[in-house]
Amino acid sequence: MRVRRAAAASRHDQRGDYAIFIAVIASALLLFGGIAYDAPRLITARQHAAHSANEAARVGAATIASGGTIDQARNAAQKRLASVSPLYGTPVLLGALSCVGTKVEATVVTSYSNRSALAVFRESQPIVAVGAAEAVLVGPSGGPIQLAYLPECPLLH
Numbered sequence: 671m672r673v674r675r676a677a678a679a680s681r682h683d684q685r686g687d688y689a690i691f692i693a694v695i696a697s698a699l700l701l702f703g704g705i706a707y708d709a710p711r712l713i714t715a716r717q718h719a720a721h722s723a724n725e726a727a728r729v730g731a732a733t734i735a736s737g738g739t740i741d742q743a744r745n746a747a748q749k750r751l752a753s754v755s756p757l758y759g760t761p762v763l764l765g766a767l768s769c770v771g772t773k774v775e776a777t778v779v780t781s782y783s784n785r786s787a788l789a790v791f792r793e794s795q796p797i798v799a800v801g802a803a804e805a806v807l808v809g810p811s812g813g814p815i816q817l818a819y820l821p822e823c824p825l826l827h
Contacts, residue, residue, distance in 0.1 A: 704786030723801030
């Protein structure tokens with residue numbers, strides 16, 4: 671009789687089932703918590719890169735419009751990006767600066783490092799942003815003067 675009770679008890683023993691359930695739920699909570707923490711920070715890092723790219727293009731366009739060369743425009747854009755505070759400790763670097771006609775295009779490169787449990791899957795995410803600016807001169811009357819082209823920039827790419 672004692673043998674039958676032990677066999678019946680072992681068939682209905684569910685003590686380990688709750689441990690598995692809790693482990694799965696805890697893992698899911700860590701994953702979703704990581705997404706909730708890192709997603710807004712990644713969006714902010716991308717917006718920061720886009721604003722920095724537009725600012726680099728604006729500085730480059732202003733430098734060329736005032737008589738500077740494309741190399742001087744690159745240096746001015748790099749100097750401007752170096753003066754911007756790094757977001758989350760990662761600086762924004764100038765990847766490329768080019769121009770066509772009166773438009774200047776800047777490409778910046780940065781990255782975002784995951785701070786949560788998502789770092790197990792992907793530690794760092796590269797971010798590339800492109801910004802553009804058009805050079806416009808202001809005339810004596812205060813109105814804009816449309817330029818046909820900038821001396822340093824070819825008309826076609």
